[in-house]
Amino acid sequence: MRAGVVFASSLAAAVVGAAGLIATPAAAPQRAGAPRAVTYTRDVAPILNRHCVDCHRPGEIAPMSLTTYAEARPWAKSIRAAVATRVMPPWYADPAHGEFANNPRLADAEIATLTTWVDAGAPEGDRRDLPTSPIAAGGWTLGTPDRVVAMTAPAQVPASGPRIIADYAIEPLTFEADTYVSAIEVLPSNRTVTHHAIVNVKDAAGTRRIGGFQPGGATTIYAPGYVRLIPKGATLALNMHYNPKGTPQQDTTKIGLTLARGPVQKVVLTAMSGSRALDIPPGAANYEAVGTPYVFTADSHIVSLLPRMNERGKDFRYTLVAPDGRAVVLLSVPRFNPDWQPSYVLKTPIAAPKGTRLETVAHWDNSAANRHNPDPSQRIGFGPEIMNGYFDYTVDADVPTRTAAVR
Ligand code: HEC
Structure with missing residues (x-):
């Protein structure tokens, strides 16, 4: 899948x-x-x-x-x-x-x-x-989307040099009303150089991730009634990470949106437990970082988990800790593969009552023994490496009365 x-x-x-x-x-x-x-x-x-x-x-x-x-x-x-x-x-x-x-x-x-x-x-x-x-035709795996927004000009990736992490202009799409989206697919035209992409929604309330592309995870679809909300007046922004691969390359990434049809039950939100305090010494084979816990401020349910690291990522674990201290491991990825970073969708959404903490811990292998490691002699901070313990959740009190308008 x-x-x-x-x-x-x-x-x-x-x-x-x-x-x-x-x-x-x-x-x-x-x-x-x-x-x-x-x-x-x-x-x-x-x-x-x-x-x-x-x-x-x-x-x-x-x-x-x-x-x-x-x-x-x-x-x-x-x-x-x-x-x-x-x-x-x-x-x-x-x-x-x-x-x-x-x-x-x-x-x-x-x-x-x-x-x-x-x-x-x-x-x-x-x-x-x-x-x-x-x-499907055009390379979409979720069928033809209702709306497609592409980069306004191809991204130019030179033959060599450092990785490129930047926002790229996309065709303007104005959301004149609150818009519910049931699926988001991100389709790079050139996967050789595309490491990952993040689709953000931007408005007065800030910038939030609503979708993305990483190896093994280019689509986000929800059960009937589970939707993403793009609020009225918001815009989309596309952040890309490219790795030069020896010859000059171009990429034109597209974002496909499938509008929700029928009644809306829950709006899916994305949050994260992670850390930017990474300082991985050259050659370190088991560097540990602990994410800032995410504390639920309302009774919620967790629906999926998406651990994100780069080439030196080794393992990643999410633990849900109840206010009384009881802890349950939600996901452990003991041999993280940077080439395959799917979202782990819980078979049954897991309750996270108010006050529950979602904790994360991860390790990195910056040694030569890590076959993905481009250079074990480097000291690595946040940027080249990341610790983003994304997760999707819904708020229990979310009122299931709206109807998605398809326009
Ligand atoms: C998540 C991605 C993924 C999926 C899904 C997957 N494979 Fe693979 N497969 C790989 C990779 C990567 C390799 C190369 C070996 C490695 O790195 O483990 C591989 C290697 C293989 C090989 C060994 C090739 C050799 O050199 O002998 C066979 C056979 C194979 N896969 C069959 C399958 C079959 C059949 C399925 C479905 C039932 C499947 N794979 C599903 C990623 C995948």
């Missing part, structure tokens, strides 16, 4: 729907003596589309693309091994803490289908059975 935020309800429906597609010959009653053949087009492609192609497609982090039969066929035996051992799909949250709606883990029946297919010689099947590609 590419989605940054998917709630249990919608995801469970998707999984149930998906399970219906999978009839493994092993489980199916044998008709006329011969089991139905498992084919790529009918049985395997839907599984790869659902669980693998987010990463296994051009421009993404996996080494090979698995979007067509021609691409997947040579990898059949590796696929069997990778899914049987559950090495793939990778998932970075420690299973000891929390249950997440967007955990891409395969069902046993799906593993059986893939194994049976490979054992049978990985047949293609009838091309008319092919499911539609999950990658």
Whole structure:
């Protein structure tokens, strides 16, 4: 799942729907003596589309693309091994803490289908059975958005030099009324140099994050009735982080907004527990920082967690501490992967009553042993490294009476 935020309800429906597609010959009653053949087009492609192609497609982090039969066929035996051992799909949250709606883990029946297919010689099947590609026209993964705002001019990224972190001008979009948004997708045109992007909403009340792009998380969608609010008179701003990659490059990032339809139940807010007091010595293999706790000022529910660090990030943990001191770990990412930073969507939103503290702690590996580390000889402060323990939440008292206006 590419989605940054998917709630249990919608995801469970998707999984149930998906399970219906999978009839493994092993489980199916044998008709006329011969089991139905498992084919790529009918049985395997839907599984790869659902669980693998987010990463296994051009421009993404996996080494090979698995979007067509021609691409997947040579990898059949590796696929069997990778899914049987559950090495793939990778998932970075420690299973000891929390249950997440967007955990891409395969069902046993799906593993059986893939194994049976490979054992049978990985047949293609009838091309008319092919499911539609999950990658929509124009590259949008959430379907065509209602509003698209692009950079007014391409960002120029030189061949070399320091990373670029800057705001870029986007086409003006005036919000003449409070606007509820059900999905936000950020689409860079050039992922080679795009490290991440942040979409902020700006108004008299300040600047707040409402969406973003980071490897593994380009979209933010909500369950029906869960929306983002772009207040009347607000504007959007786009902050980009580019890394030069050896040749001059350009990028034109677009922001796609899907307007909410139907009644509004809850407005989703983003806040963070993090730290700017980072001073990581050269070569330090386990530098620790503790985030400033976020204290809930009203009864709330946490819906998702998005730990953000850069190349030296090693691990990240969120703990919810009740006023009486009881603590529960919400998310632990013991082997943080800077190339894959999804939002971890809680299967069930977690209550954070007034006075509850959300605490974070993270570590960085600035040693040469960290394969992501561009330069272990540098002393690293805030900027090159970050500790942003983002999380999305809703306020219980939020009144579910508004209706989203589509205009
Ligand atoms: C979160 C991103 C991601 C997802 C989702 C994912 N993969 Fe991968 N996959 C990778 C990466 C990255 C590698 C390269 C090895 C590594 O770094 O772990 C890889 C490697 C592999 C390999 C090993 C290639 C080799 O060199 O032998 C196979 C096979 C594979 N993936 C199959 C799958 C299948 C099948 C799925 C879906 C069921 C899947 N992957 C889902 C990221 C992903």
